[in-house]
Amino acid sequence: MSRLSKFTPLLYILPAFAVILVFLILPMFYALYLSLFRWDMVAPSQFVGLRNYLILIQDAEFLLSLLNTAIFSLGSIVFGLGLSLLVAVLLSKKIRGLGLFRTAFFIPYIASMTAIAIVWRWILQPRGLLNLVLNSAGSLFGAAPGEIRWLQQPGWARVAIIIFIVWKTMGFNILIFLTRLLDINPSYYEAADIDGANALAKFRFITWPLLFPTTLFLLTISTIFSFQMFIPVFILTPDGGPLKSTSTGVFYLYRTAFNNNLFGYACAIAYVLFFIILILTMLQKKFLGKKAAYEG
């Protein structure tokens, strides 16, 4: 009886654990297994060993989707984190209407990605809002009106995706930065004031070092987000953009599996993406994490 009751707590974790086992842990290994096969879900699968991986590293479309992903992460990190930090610092200055501003910046993050991406597809049309706004801003400086074909030209399509991601995820970044900023002990700044430090010096020597772990965290999140990005690409450029210029890893995986029925190959894509994310996350921790030791 008592030996049995020792195990009763396991019954509590069983429901959740069973689901996690069947739909998370098992598929993880199953994907690795499937990646060694050629399989279209109709004909019997055919063992091909590491062939899928060998083909993959020479697959131009896959390599392009990795390049696109790299561009998206870099763009969204540089602009997204930069702007978010700026706004968060401004919001932390004991301003009036903080709640109102915070809500305004946060709304895009709340809105469903699919619906709001459709709104941006409308804004990014050749005669859409963005071009109209740019043209009227340009006319103030005497620039001739033009028409950027945001979603039809490879370069601009990438810029469009970055603009959308930055706009969509800024609220989250700001919230995380702001929470940390408001946690910083004000006595640091008071001490700096006594030493006669200016605003820039205070940011450089107090705010920035203390924010570093937060920045690192957001950097990792942004990188992972870019690698897993699917909805913006699927809605804004349903076929992967002009010359596949907006196709990301996950988007390519989706098309490979569900449009071309190459399920084994798609699993190989999934695993390679997984390892790239893993390595990037560890590299970021290793190289940037050292500095994070300077924590207050």
Next chain:
Amino acid sequence: MSKKAAKNRKIISPRVMIYLVLTAGAVTMVFPFVWMISTSFKSSLEVLSARVSLIPEAKKYIRVEGSREQVEFALALEMEGEVTRKEGDIAGRIGGELSGRAELQAELSNTFSDLRLEIEKLFRHRPPEDIREASARLGEEAVRRLRASGIPEVLAPDSRTYFLSRLLSLRENLDRLADSTPAPGEPVAVVILAGERRGEVISVAPGEVIRKRFLWENFKKAWQAAPFARYFFNSILVSSLVTIGQVLTSALAAYAFARMKFPFKEPLFLLLLATMMIPSQVILIPNYAIISWLGWVNTYAALVVPFLGAVFGIYFMRQHFETLPQDLFDAASIDGCGRLRTLFQIVLPISGPVILTVSLFTFIMIWNSLLWPLVMTNTPEMRPLQVGLAVFNQESGTDWELLMSASTFSILPLLIIFFVAQKHFVEGITRSGMKS
């Protein structure tokens, strides 16, 4: 004291800058939503007109064979056409002489576009039979403005004569057109602007012209263009089932991990945490194979069951359960309250905020997910809202007013939930965000 005042004055201007930057940013964040709502109320013609108007324009309609068509008074179009013709004449003749005089060129084209705008405004608010006097004044004003603009002075004599004669002819023609307006109650000529009979001029009684600014029926049209009622039903059902199920299984597991001793407790918890590293795309295809094997493709089971256990919920609730005082559990145990009853009758009732946060996150995550239900469903009856919306996006390519209406009614429910529960939401994100 005066030193302090001086210091305060210096602070004011950076503060103004801060507010300016923040306001500009906030407007950029919110404007796409405003634009979405504004577009939902417009007509398809207005959407294509490439004019930025936040408040939809007033539009005129008549009923033609049961369906409603947007129309414009023929007279208004004739008057605008006359303005455009004269502008073309004048620009063609004197454009060369004005090159290099940017301000005069701008004045020329501004006057003509202002005139067109005035005509449009005039007809927008008043019936044609009522505009005689007002339109005469318009032509007069435009001619006076162009004469005084300094343009005649820079022109060669014969160009100047031509310019002035065109202006006079413009005014005369506008007057003549205005004089041809029908008497009150008489039929007016309208041009059909869209649809199969586009371009046709018909004569209707003034009372038949309907004026509208906000096209509420766009929402109805969008709602009926795809089975959105079904999509909503599916999304509400699936998100609710997952939320309830996940909170239950998470609470049970979290309770065991927080307050019980059992074999392999630590390794099991570490295993759970490790699964957080598994990206969703890795398991998508094997899961599709598993779901197919179970015969669950295109069923609610495929959308609900795989999400009935989640590490996030367990982790979050365990943290909370660990902070509860041991006395609570001792007292329950002394009163003869079993472990399961303690969980449901004592622990959960005092854990409202945590349950709410976990529920909110789960609900929103499931509600917003696209890739999984896109892969797992293949008929409209089983699609949740996001998939339905994505399909609608591909099928109705450029019916922007309908796409924006659909986006609006898809986004609003969640925004309302957010505003009601904003505090929990923000706390949840900062807590889970900082700790992961």
